[in-house]
Amino acid sequence: MPEDAYDIGNHVPTFNAYLTAIVRDSEGKIIKVHRQRSHSPTANFIGLFLPMAYFSTNNVSFTLTNTGGSTCTYQPGLESSSKDIAYPNTGANHNTYIVMIQVGSGQQSNPYTATALAAPIANGSGAGQLVYQPVTLPSNITINGNTAYFYITQTYNNISGSTITITEVGIILELQVTNYWNTSSTNCGNMLVWYDVLSSPISVPNAGSVTIYYTFAVNP
Amino acid sequence: MVTPDLTGEEDIAKLIIPNDLPKEQPALTAYIVAKVYDKEGHIIRYHRQPMRSPTQWLLALTAIPLIGTYSSSSSSTANSFLVNVLGMPSQQYTYPAESPNSANLSWDFSIQLGSSTQAFSPTLNSLAAPIANGSGAGQLSYGSVTATYSGTTIYTYVTVVNYSSTTINVTEIGLVVTFYIQFMNSSNAYQANTYTYLLTYDTFSPAITLPPGAIATFEVAISFSG
Numbered sequence: 351m352p353e354d355a356y357d358i359g360n361h362v363p364t365f366n367a368y369l370t371a372i373v374r375d376s377e378g379k380i381i382k383v384h385r386q387r388s389h390s391p392t393a394n395f396i397g398l399f400l401p402m403a404y405f406s407t408n409n410v411s412f413t414l415t416n417t418g419g420s421t422c423t424y425q426p427g428l429e430s431s432s433k434d435i436a437y438p439n440t441g442a443n444h445n446t447y448i449v450m451i452q453v454g455s456g457q458q459s460n461p462y463t464a465t466a467l468a469a470p471i472a473n474g475s476g477a478g479q480l481v482y483q484p485v486t487l488p489s490n491i492t493i494n495g496n497t498a499y500f501y502i503t504q505t506y507n508n509i510s511g512s513t514i515t516i517t518e519v520g521i522i523l524e525l526q527v528t529n530y531w532n533t534s535s536t537n538c539g540n541m542l543v544w545y546d547v548l549s550s551p552i553s554v555p556n557a558g559s560v561t562i563y564y565t566f567a568v569n570p
Numbered sequence: 571m572v573t574p575d576l577t578g579e580e581d582i583a584k585l586i587i588p589n590d591l592p593k594e595q596p597a598l599t600a601y602i603v604a605k606v607y608d609k610e611g612h613i614i615r616y617h618r619q620p621m622r623s624p625t626q627w628l629l630a631l632t633a634i635p636l637i638g639t640y641s642s643s644s645s646s647t648a649n650s651f652l653v654n655v656l657g658m659p660s661q662q663y664t665y666p667a668e669s670p671n672s673a674n675l676s677w678d679f680s681i682q683l684g685s686s687t688q689a690f691s692p693t694l695n696s697l698a699a700p701i702a703n704g705s706g707a708g709q710l711s712y713g714s715v716t717a718t719y720s721g722t723t724i725y726t727y728v729t730v731v732n733y734s735s736t737t738i739n740v741t742e743i744g745l746v747v748t749f750y751i752q753f754m755n756s757s758n759a760y761q762a763n764t765y766t767y768l769l770t771y772d773t774f775s776p777a778i779t780l781p782p783g784a785i786a787t788f789e790v791a792i793s794f795s796g
Contacts, residue, residue, distance in 0.1 A: 364622055365628070367597040368587060372585070389595065390597075395636070400724060401677060401726065401747075402677065403726070407716045428762060435676065437658075438640055438661050439671075439672060440646075440664055441664040441671040442669075445638075447638040448638055487637050489650040490654045490655060497692070500633060523636065527674075530673060530752045530760065532671055563582070566597075567587055568625070
């Protein structure tokens, strides 16, 4: 942002994302609440956010990279050859949906270029694993005065037998692109669209759980 | 930190929108640039200001790359967020239902200018007094919207010309999104249903003045923290 366009008054930043983690012990009591600002849309997110004008003006596509390192072409438009995000319909469906808020035990310095967590924690009950409960989607936007927000949340249970430490978190989207003829459909796979390294590690005790909230707010 | 157990949504809301975190760069910032040229092409006004007023529709757009369009991996219906917030169909009919035809979602940005002001609300979905596209009194001729992208910043531009014989004052600006759901309709013909929302609303004080014959470029730049 150019220096002369910074708001130098008392204005509060107008779009923020937050990451909150609530850790519970084996009896369900809260033993830690971790809160931090969330900063990090990935390049995949920004590519998916771009308007059609970017693609039509410049006659370009955007290369997305999935968590396995494979690439996929995204080129939304109103032409029959476009590669748009699939929408639920009565014909051929190509499900595009949030897979999970994934947690991990590694970290990486440049979230923008991240395409996968550095060290994802697997779903399971074995050593070093967490049991992932289903992700809960927002069904609406909550409005309170000039503030509007929604959140995505997921809970993880630790039945591994020992404490597990989380240091990184990311949102994974399963993306499929298609045209309305269904002749350009491509399964792009799992995309990391948002990524954060925790400002301090979170320890989840054996038999305990952690619930993570990603909150996106305007005018907070 | 140890807190009492959570008893309801109000308790959760206090935790998920904390107001006691240190000030840091927000996840998204934006600014607006207006450049006005006289009919000889000389620049007569350059103005830049931060964008202050995102609406709930910007949040809704942000949600799509995060949560997608379907309610789950096995469902053929839209997630309730798209239905409840953006008014999109739970399932788009496409002709014929059993055929391989599909449906898809895309969006484009535009910039709307206006000549009045209004109080901000996150549910705002139009300018107070939009300036129509044309060459008549009080109208501006809007060019095509262009967009570029560099790193974590998306730039959207529009050029307008005042072909009317009187000065026009621009006092409000909005970045607008139009969603397109494309499909084959019951006549087996291509169709795109549109859904239009105001993403941001800002005012100019003093106004951006365009004398007769003037050309102006308005730019909205959205930067993610990345």
